[in-house]
Amino acid sequence: MATPRRSSVNPVTGRIPWILVLPALIGLVFLALPMVGLLVRTPWSTLGERLAAPGVLEALRLSLITATCATAACLVFGVPLAWLLARVAFPGRRLVRALVTVPLVLPPVVGGVALLLVLGRRGLVGQWLDQVFGFSLPFTTAGVVVAEAFVAMPFLVISVEGALRAADLRYEEAAATLGASRWTVFRRVTLPLVAPGITAGAVLCWARALGEFGATITFAGNFPGQTQTMPLAVYLALESDPEAAIVLSLVLLVVSVVVLASLRDRWVNSP
């Protein structure tokens, strides 16, 4: 009996349908072209001196420091929050989980406004902070960290909660039968088991904090050396010195690519 002739492209599913391939290619070009544009228009000859300009390094330094501090804060508060959501059945857990994801979908500018209303000098908590400790967060470097952490923390919490849910609970049971208290189980078994998830979450969180614009400019303002991070500097430079904006953008692009490369195995190449 003769076997039916099959296309050599894919013996299982047959010919690739162009109705899918065409939009796919358009999508690819749409995503890649802006990067190409950035590279093409970069003033390569004057790149060195432009990078050395005082404002650039200052903004980059501020961005790296605030994004790292925000990520650290997210780890300290976000990992326990993720653990609580994943492991402890408490009333209103679904509501709490929904609240955690709100900053993910909230326009960052709105987040900035909300932060001002709470932590501003006349805000609900800010008023009290000002009276008791004599300090206020808005328009300070600490304010930048707060704004970035607010926007970036959901990324960490969701990633770590997912890892915790996927982890095999029986390892924790085994640890308990060996005499480990809940804190020891968390420290010596749970954390190492979900370490890849925490790393991935922290990198995503850091990248989001690094690119934060809306909440930062609303809550912390745009003071060079104090609250002017890279994205703010790019936006400002675009008005006065477009070439400077391109150089700053290139720096951010390089940082993003490095982040992407570090996640390559876990996210991009995963089936």
Next chain:
Amino acid sequence: MTLQAHLVVERPRFLLDIELKVDQGEVVALLGPNGAGKTTALRALAGLTPLSRGRIDLDGESLHDKGPERRPIGMVFQDYLLFPHLSALDNVAFGPRCQGLGKEQARRTAMGWLAQMGLAEYAHAKPRSLSGGQAQRVALARALAVNPRLLLLDEPLSALDAHTRVEIRAQLRHRLAGFAGTCVLVTHDPLEAMVLADRLVVIEGGGIVQQGSPAEVAGNPRTDYVARLVGLNLYQGSADGQAVTLDPSGIVLRVTEHHRGPVFVAFPPSAVALYRERPEGTPRNLWQGRISHIERHGDQVRVSLDGPVRVGADVTPVAVAELGLTPGQQVWVSVKATETHAYPA
């Protein structure tokens, strides 16, 4: 150290309710089919599954109101659950560390256990690079390293391949014999239970159906499950001297023992003979049955028969060919009275 426990775990559509008493140095095997509740019982002893009712006393000290981390237990899990991020050494040292030993001291203790298991050279290996037999021994070392008074083993050999299992079973038997505390193990493998345990507790449907020494249980099965495990035909009936009327078929079996009232009758499949024609001069223990299926069983052939009495018969492959046995066929079945065993129900 004596364990006395009354374990009640209520679940939707499942109730575990068993009473256990295990003496110091005794190894008890909970034996039963899947879903019988034997692992639930073990988890309840460990404190991993909360009791609905009942109590657990070890030497008069009550354990049931303590969390697993405060019970003097060591547990070996079915697939060992060695911590994948720790070396074999640190897996074994985990328990001693939790008991307050310093890092170095805990590692020395762990090294001692690994050496006893013949695994000193694998101390720094990660669990994924260990063979099944090695992982099993590391898991046992980890459970013993906390100096438990109650050792719990959940299907300790089921994750091993057949060849390794025989070897590890012998080692495990040796270790358990040397263990001073109380030991409860769970298995669905009768051979494993009989080799490892001093006493079998058979659990079916959340309750104990039979218990006793391996020889007692094997020789006097009280449920179909146990009879099948030990490869016996088992019937209930009522005895009048050496004649037993089987329920519900009404067929009368001649046996060697004298009894009166409800009894079990057990006999091995090798005691059953099959004939195409009604045999001459053996009027007793004879009836007609229909072959339901035929399968190979070691170097014998196991013939299963329906009819008034369901029975399994072991015959040689030659006999199958000579008699021309096929499923669906009607044959005469006879059982030698001298190979039957009747005991009170």
